[in-house]
Amino acid sequence: MTNPDIVIIGSGIGGATIASGLAGSGASILMLERGEPLPATPHTRDTRAIFVDGHYRPKEMWREAGGAPFNPGNYYYVGGNSKFYGAVLIRYRRQDFSEMEHYGGVSPAWPFSYEEFEPWYSRAEQLFRVRGALGQDPTEPFHSIPYPFGPVPDEPPIARARAELKGLGLHPASLPLGVDIDAWLRDGKTGWDAFPNTGTGKVDAQSGPLAAALADRNIRLETGAHVEYLEASSDATTIAAVHYRQNGTLMKVTPKLVILSAGAVNSAAILLRSPSPNGKGLANRSDQVGRNFMNHNSSAMLAIDPRRRNTSVYQKTLMLNDYYLSDGKGGKPLGNVQLLGKIDGYMLRANVKLAPKFALDFMAGHAVDWYLMCEDLPDPESRIMVDGKDIVMQWRRSNMQSLDGLTKVMRENFRACGYPIVLSRPFDKRTPSHQCGTVRMGDDPATSPLDPFCRSFDHKNLFVVDAGFLPNSAAVNPALSIAAQALRVADHICKTELVA
């Protein structure tokens, strides 16, 4: 396939979902994925291999601007980062689509409303076979279709945590999850968050939309195909070719349409590296490509009761949005609280090097482990840059007051629930899990590289469909919003580009 109708770069949430939306359209589609499929080996459920030895981490270093190199937790496999994700498939709240004032500034609006986007969320939930329950969460936006399956059940220690939080007058709710718990546990008694998925237990980009897309014989996936740069036509109005390296050889493909879905960091890097007359890369008339990099401000919080063991295997079934829209006292938003997958001593060892293993095992065995997530706000100086082959990250954190506020109020809540020890630790730059914003969509070509259908304002046959398009990070996990927009863009492409 050297002249397919469409090339999709990347098989993560954005790339795989748009491929599924284009399946059956009759278009010939070539997907170029730099990674390979994840093999099923004993490492997949070995916490020491995953968290201490870094078995699955990329052999790649990024650099902090003016600082040290670091090994990012960014995964290159068929299915992308979703192979490791926590499978929380939650909608942005309706208010996230409008401007919202935070302690650290204003979160910008989307170029369309929640109401316009809602049907695409419903379709994405069906595609990812989301398990959830409506009516528990006070911030829940309108759903036109219920979840296709009931929620993943709380384990007994988590049912108790739910009751304790309710006892404080709070509203714990079931996490919407793309997890078939019976299938997951058949392959090993572990949690799924940050564990690689090689079966059907997690509905990730590969086991969900990619599997559906590849049933169409017009869609072909090439793995080990690392896209290096795009080439513009001589008048620069379109993308003429995609250049990629496979088995050491530089190859070229010349599709009619290009969909870039390499993830927020790598899509920006590909555009910035692509030759252009002004040296600023492609799709970058606005000079915003790579800018407005966001990644949630988040912390792990361990609520420990040395008198009670937490016997949970997977744990990750609850969230709390009581502080999502306000701090609860009429102040500004704080963020979302949700469970982490059950932590063990090896996972703690990856972060706390000096403590003896038995102490870490005791701590992990008596903790309920939470994830506090707050909105990071867009800032043009928070950005991804390239220096030759290197990726340079200049993450300017914003709105840290929200994380401080959420940490304080949740510490008080867990103490009130009877956990005498509450420890917290922020996640750092090596964890760019919720990267977004680097190729944002908007109405104005002067301030956004993409229009509201993720089409480049500069090159009419280029779409960027991954976390890069998100205009704000909100304070919930991003994957369902990326998937919903990918389905919306696929529908737009079918109606505007593939009509006979």
Ligand SMILES: Cc1cc2nc3c(=O)[nH]c(=O)nc-3n(C[C@H](O)[C@H](O)[C@H](O)COP(=O)(O)OP(=O)(O)OC[C@H]3O[C@@H](n4cnc5c(N)ncnc54)[C@H](O)[C@@H]3O)c2cc1C
């Ligand atoms: C441990 C972990 C837990 C997470 N938990 C959740 C969660 O519970 N819920 C949630 O919503 N989100 C979660 N996320 C985030 C979620 O996985 C991402 O938001 C989502 O995968 C982003 O999709 P994407 O399409 O933007 O990019 P990716 O999933 O990163 O996909 C990009 C794809 O492009 C490929 N690629 C990159 N560069 C090139 C190139 N040059 N040439 C060819 N191919 C290339 C990559 O290999 C990859 O397959 C988690 C992430 C991690 C790491």
